[in-house]
């Protein structure tokens with residue numbers, strides 16, 4: 001694609017990077033076939049190619065974002081399915097990240113939109129605030145119907161209440177900073193605790209710690225580590241996402257210098273995609289560039305790391321059917337496709353792929369709150385495909401997908417459909433199969449089948 005940025009515009013590193021990306025696009029349109037929003041809406045401007053044209057026009061003209069551009073960029077899930085499909089290697093992620101940051105700087109959103117986005121940015125990245133927000137949402141849940149009919153914010157407030165879990169599990173009150181390896185130490189890793197996941201499902205990292213320790217890996221939670229910045233990053237809040245990232249880079253780097261780390265492990269693939277991109281985010285930062293690159297190089301999804309360890313044979317007969325849902329950030333963002341499935345197979349599960357597996361479940365960070373209608377359509381499409389595999393359990397590697405898919409199945413069950421299968425993180429299943437305790441929400445029916453042994 002030809003571009004016409006001026007030399008002055010290209011002096012800005014963000015424009016220079018986007019110009020390079022734009023030039024790699026050959027307008028072939030292959031990406032449209034795998035874009036969820038194009039699939040649902042059939043509008044070229046809701047396809048990757050259409051968005052690329054909109055972004056090009058906006059950046060070249062250095063004009064404030066228009067309502068039309070904002071509408072179509074806001075509808076993009078940042079699922080990165082288009083990156084997997086593109087034969088020319090267009091780095092859509094960096095392009096749309098730039099566009100979102102540009103929109104935040106040049107476009108004044110409606111008051112309701114600004115309020116909602118400010119509320120999400122001030123709540124989600126902070127564990128204590130997020131926990132309180134869930135408590136409040138649970139109290140307000142009976143008002144969901146009335147709220148849903150409010151003009152402007154109604155549907156999005158209702159979506160927020162809908163996503164609030166019925167109960168919030170109690171996390172570890174105060175846990176040690178270091179979990180030593182059992183037996184001879186074979187490795188030492190930092191495990192990201194993050195913000196949303198430890199509130200909604202602390203059992204995921206508890207399972208990861210147990211499994212890693214049993215495999216001889218020491219697990220450390222470096223003092224002061226917090227949100228990775230992914231959630232605000234996807235809202236275009238560059239200053240805020242960079243501040244979160246810079247903080248964690250310093251924390252992890254200090255740990256690397258002090259005691260050494262073999263890897264920084266992440267159990268939420270949405271966070272992993274962002275942390276692996278810290279090197280790019282800070283490429284022009286004289287103080288942080290080298291540290292950020294080091295952190296990104298050490299960042300690994302838990303499934304990537306476990307793949308390179310010697311796992312024992314499963315300690316119990318499993319034979320359960322697991323529908324594996326690959327999160328977009330896992331398959332498109334990090335290109336981790338087979339590792340989680342192979343691990344589950346080795347652990348004794350019968351793993352089934354889901355039709356249309358490349359299409360997003362609609363979770364996408366805070367997309368299911370900001371774009372509830374599209375998110376719901378994608379969710380229902382996804383659970384339909386998962387249900388057709390007749391799974392005992394659904395496994396995935398991202399807390400957003402777990403919440404979204406579990407909610408979809410629950411709604412279906414309440415509407416008279418079949419019983420909702422448990423939706424678990426891959427590492428919870430691996431820990432269970434390889435000697436750990438049974439995950440809490442495994443249903444009796446699943447256990448009965450498991451006791452019957454492999455099919």
Ligand code: SF4
Nearest residue numbers: 025026028029031086
């Ligand atoms: S597939 Fe790649 S090169 Fe083709 S239009 Fe899409 S982004 Fe451009």
Ligand code: SF4
Nearest residue numbers: 035076077079080082
């Ligand atoms: S990131 Fe996903 S929603 Fe956005 S343009 Fe690409 S495929 Fe479409």
